[in-house]
Amino acid sequence: MNSNILQVRDLRVIYYTRQGALRAVNDISFDLQVGERLGLVGESGSGKSTTAQALMRLIKPPGKIESGQVLLNDLSLLGLSDERMRQVRLAEIALVSQGAMNSLNPVARVRGQIEDALRDHGVKLNRRERAEWIGELLQRVGLPQTAADMYPHELSGGMKQRVCIAIAICLKPKVIIADEPTSALDVVVQRQVMETLETLRAELGASVILIGHDMGLMAQTVARVGVMYAGDLVEMGGVEDLFSEPLHPYTRLLMASLPSLEQKEAARGIPGLAPSLLNRPEGCPFHPRCPEALDRCLVVEPKLQTVRPNRSVACHLHGALSAAREAS
């Protein structure tokens, strides 16, 4: 058997907007290993949520998965019928979507929301079994049993987020995608939620894709990180490797913009705007903002290339360097 639970190949998602075709995810490829914790970071608007929705086949018009392949344990998700995909969703691969905790049904108790998810997936349990399972789910995400009978507005942000996680794991999926699960939570609760997610991952033997923008949180919780920029996956590597030596100039600037508690004004944004996804610039999408751009960056789009084991980057600087090294 393959040790990759998920294989994504050349995934491309386009939103057909009034102004034209917007390439939100641009031919990205990556693997997720069994039991792995993978982080996906990137600028706001870089296509992280779109990627997550594409993996779940939840892209709605005017969006469309243009091309590519998503293999979940050798099952090709993009080829499945809608009905079959509906069964796979939640049962095999689940998403805690960005802002999910704000989309809990305000007039239904937590119990009802979990029951709905179970019913939607044709899970047949009798009343007692259902109550037991809901009790167990709540316990797993660290919520008191009394939470089952509460309404969303009676719960704090951290509790709501855990309800969403409980819904996501109610069918014990093998892959859990969490899109910014803790951005709205304070650091203490953030940590509790991440620890909850980690415990679940270990207990269910699941793999987790954590989407976020908080480099600190990534450093603390994932083993491997992918960096997205303007719909491209521009860098990928083990978390220690990537943090100690970011290769892509975007990643480097991103690291340099992290605010500190030691010095005021230390953090600086990256000058310039993210590129238009409607009219992608020629060459590397980062070249208009890149302090190190070469001539060829303006014309040739760099491909994600492996530069050393478990480390890849899409940048001509590294292509050029490695080429030079080979030549000498």
Add this chain to the structure above:
Amino acid sequence: MTALIEARHLTKVFGEGFFRRSNPLVALDDLSLTIEEAPPAITTIVGESGSGKTTFARLILGLTTPTHGQVCYRGVDLRQLDRNQRRQFLREVQVIFQDPYEVYNPFYRVDHVLQEAISNFGLAKTKAQGQNLIVEALVSVGLRPEETLGRYPHQLSGGQRQRVMVARALLLRPRLIIADEPVSMIDASLRATVIDSLKALNRQFGISLIYITHDLTTAYQMSENIVVLYRGAVAEVGDVEWVVKKPEHPYTRLLIGSIPQPDPKHPWERKEKLSDTTGNGRLERQGCHFADRCPNVMPMCRQKPPPLYQTAPHRATACYLYRDSPAAASEKLNDVFAPPR
């Protein structure tokens, strides 16, 4: 001179006399804070989720009425503003809401939010002038106008939506902006950009800010003074340099110790007992709210809530560890604040 906004003994209790909730919840407990017209100040309110931050913002905005205490705008209780005063209040006090998913009407394009602001407050004489203002505001928060305008809210990413709300506040040039977690969904580099544009507003146009967040790092970057709330009550208050670098209250210490460091080689400090804090609905506290989680808890902590002790000229802490210091002279948090730098 009358203050722009004065919050006196602001208290909000949810669920009192409500048939559903068995025990009411004190979301905000006796907070007094003044925002002067000048000099413009940046004040941060931090606290865990559920500590009453948004409740405070809603009270200041008059979106919910206090159970006790009052909010005055230019000396007049919000409940007694006449039409003109109310109009002026709506213009002068702007809010950037925490949840960009809630504030938009899904059926209007985002242009509507911005154009409405311009026409409601007569910010531009001509359509073209209005359009220029919009473009300027969008660019200053790192958005591409041509790709933002004409879209429906669900067609923007989370961080893009959040920035449209910041752009709207920038457009209005009010006297006070209450920003409730304005950057929670955007990455560090953009965050620095948005924070810079908020700070520039403060400097160039003399706009005061109340910055509400759970993120101590941006709080530190942003403001001069900070109020740390814990379950609706002030835990610690004062000069941000001191509070962040030498936190006194055990809760502030926990917060700072839990900040995930962007360095895989420095893992989170070893697990303290992370008891489930998020419990809701307790009232009539016997003592300090934090007692159950506090590593330094003493018997006296469970008997009576600690007052604010003035531990230095520009800081005060509500914790019995500091009981040798004098109790803070006034309940007004401003009296503890460091003057603007």
